[in-house]
Amino acid sequence: MKNKKLRLGLPRALFYYYYAPWWETFWQALGVEVVVSPPTNKEIMDLGVSLAVAEACLPVKIYYGHTAWLAGQVDVLFVPRLVSVEKKSFICPKLMGLPDMLRAAVKPCPPIIDTVINCVRQPQEGLAAAVEDMAGRVGFRGREVQSAREAAQERYLCWLERQQMGRANGATDLTSASAAGAAVSETGKPGLIDSAPAQAGSLKVGLVGHAYLIHDRFLSMDIPAKVKKMGGEITLPENLPPDQIALACRQLPKRLFWTLGQKIMGSVLSLIEQDSIAGIIHLTAFGCGPDSLVGDLAERYARRRGTPFLLLTIDEHTGEAGVNTRLEAFMDMLPRRYSA
Ligand code: SF4
Structure with missing residues (x-):
């Protein structure tokens, strides 16, 4: 009815x-x-x-x-x-x-x-x-x-x-393209990643992972904003054209059959080919089966290409202070590696 x-x-x-x-x-x-x-x-x-x-x-x-x-x-x-x-x-x-x-x-x-x-x-x-x-x-x-x-x-x-x-600044406004989105979110604000322009001279960093991790500010501890504060300019998988991701995946000896795994792997393969990308951060969830394979593969390809790679695994017990320390160390190291 x-x-x-x-x-x-x-x-x-x-x-x-x-x-x-x-x-x-x-x-x-x-x-x-x-x-x-x-x-x-x-x-x-x-x-x-x-x-x-x-x-x-x-x-x-x-x-x-x-x-x-x-x-x-x-x-x-x-x-x-x-x-x-x-x-x-x-x-x-x-x-x-x-x-x-x-x-x-x-x-x-x-x-x-x-x-x-x-x-x-x-x-x-x-x-x-x-x-x-x-x-x-x-x-x-x-x-x-x-x-x-x-x-x-x-x-x-x-x-x-x-x-x-939104590629230039990692902007992925989840709901602004959907006027409905803001209207239906009765309690709480739509999940938005800060889309203010990056500062001049900022380092370009790829941030890959499942959208439901990266765009959930509580789960991700707002890593996109943290990276930006530390002088990074983020590129997310959502900022890359799907064709580019699919093409990058073709260099793998065997096809990945997980849709999200392909997206993450293709993004990493695509980003490491770009000289302007100083490093890559992979955000993953503890207990994620597909990521345990894809993450390891992505890290191998990045290291082979000489691209700094930081794997951040989170679960319900992860402390924010530890994440901040690792992020700061990674971001501090990037200028030295990038200019070497
Ligand atoms: S196991 Fe991994 S891919 Fe599956 S729902 Fe959990 S985080 Fe997502």
Whole structure:
């Protein structure tokens, strides 16, 4: 049954940082009230850690916290079961079982729209089927779904373009391309990375990692702002053209089949080819299976090319002082290496 007052919860974690403009625009175009959980804070993290299994990586634990925060406030939660978002590549297996794990852990848990998104064989058909399914679960069909999808796609592409244009200063305004984003974030501000121009003479640094780590200011301890304060000018994976990342990945002897792994690896391979890049920081989560392989591979390629590489692994116990010390040491060393 169509319900214009349906309140749909969108956890501000994991793939929210990749698809927020699309999802928010789509549901709002259908007349649904979208409620986004607030930016991550200690309360949300502690909630997630208390509900999730100990083996889960930190971003997954955080997702539990956001879901639990929303649970009592919405009619339905949107937690798509992400299998694949592009041809011949997969999303981390931990995300496939997320809806089931949340139902078991979050009590009481509202109904979950857990549409399977699987584009591994036929991306267009897979996406179309997913869109029909997610809208159909709450009674929307036909032309209005098509219109909402078109609006979402337009907003999403515009947002991607803006991210790439932010290359010079690492700006990746998550929600400004989505007017909806700011409006639906009922409690808390949209997650923005400082987009003020870098100072003259600043060192160019690549900051790679999952968007849900880098753009979550609480999780990342605002590393982008810290680097900038220390005189760095950041380039993020989101600032690089996807074609450039894909091309860089072709030099690998074997194709990586994780979408996010390809993005990180391709970004590193692309950045180390640029003489203007003084060093690379890889932000990763403790307990991340794909990153344990991709991170090691990325570091080997960077070292082979002579590019300084700093691996920062975070979990719920990571102290900010230790991160600051390592960052400062890395940033202090860069001018000497860069000018040598
Ligand atoms: S890719 Fe890594 S950080 Fe992301 S959900 Fe999977 S295990 Fe967690």
